[in-house]
Amino acid sequence: MADAPSSVPRSLLEADQATLRAFIVARGGKAFHAKVLRRAVLERGVLDYEHITDLPAGLRAILSEELPIFSGRLVDELTATDGTHKLLIEFPGRTDRDKPVSVETVHIPPIRPDRDPNKGATLCVSSQAGCPVACPFCASGLLGLARNLQAHEIVEQYVRGRALGPLSRSVVMGIGEPLLNYTQLSTALDTVRDEMGLGGRKLTVSTVGFPDRLRKLAPQRPRFQLAISLHTPDQAQRDRLVPAMAGVPIEDILAAGDDWFEQTGREVTYEYVLLGGENDSEGHALRLLDRLRGRRCSVNLIPYNPTPELPFYRPESGAPEYFRDTLVEGGLTATIRWSRGLEGSAACGQLRLVR
Ligand code: SAH
Secondary structure, X not given: OOOOOOOOOOOOOOOOHHHHHHHHHHOOOXXXXXXXXXXXXXXXXXXXXXXXOOOOHHHHHHHHHHOOOXXXXXXXXXXXXXXXXXXXXXXXXXXXXXXXXXXXXXXXOOOOOOOOOOOOEEEEOOOEEEXXXXXXXXXXXXXXXXXXXXXXXXXXXXXXXXXXXXXXXXXXXXXXXHHHHHHHHHHHHHHHHHOOOOOHHHEEEEEOOOHHHHHHHHHHOOOOEEEEEOOOOOHHHHHHHOHHXXXXXXXXXXXXXXXXXXXXXXOEEEEEEEOOOOOOOHHHHHHHHHHHOOOOEEEEEEEOOOOOOOOOOOOOOOHHHHHHHHHHHOOOEEEXXXXXXXXXXXXXXXXXXXX
């Protein structure tokens, strides 16, 4: 039979359809129960086998015993006063010799749910355990990269996140550089879209912007919004702020962003973390304007969220607004994104690998 099981799956999310079918049939269930099961978990978000009542009770009992839904384990969770909820999830090594890794996933509910009861939360997911890019201002790169996440580990973050409250958007802006784990990420995003029903326009992937990779991806018209972390109009400063991209010309990144827009019809958002006294001067704003003028794009300004051991500061009060106004007066679309979850260390750049 083509459906021979490769091995006993460690979790429901880790098992592909064929493996899951074989597992179920070997335990007296029917092949179609595999689909029923995935639907219940992914589409409806049922996380307890006992509640999947369209499966026979005997099978449910066996599944509860033998096949955990998740391969990860929730090791910590934290809620900030603004309702932002951070999950710390530990995933086992792929072999017994590997160490487990932990990543963070953040559920950010709407600020005024009373005003818009249909509006769900934003989920911020991680693509890697640790990060090899090592931007000196970001906590995620402090320990380097432990390993890439597997597709099912990314899906697990979505399933756990949605269990905290309905989602209306998601951003791949947690730990890691998504384009360095793109194969697993895109498999996961397919599942999230096709089986969980979270559509492409509601999904943003943020990257430091590898031009060659972006040029390869754009013709495939991937169904997500693209955000590129730019952070400065000055080449020498970018080489320092985004060390893994040192030597990649800013113009080349912007040209790849232009190509992206042409090929996908979707505008790129440039992210710019405002570091006090570092890249938040009027001169920076004017030079950024020079770089971006005439391009179809928008700018998200993120006032820096401090991490105690890192030598960077929040911009002075009023500086973000001045920076934004300079861009807007020059004809750009620019928005200040005040991060939420600050006091729970759940804000941009505060997520880190815990080993
Ligand atoms: N690695 C990807 C995904 C991270 S997205 C990327 O760099 O695009 C998170 C965004 O928050 C990035 O633009 C990142 O540069 C920014 N960021 C990192 N540390 C930050 C901090 N301490 N305060 C505010 N923004 C930060």
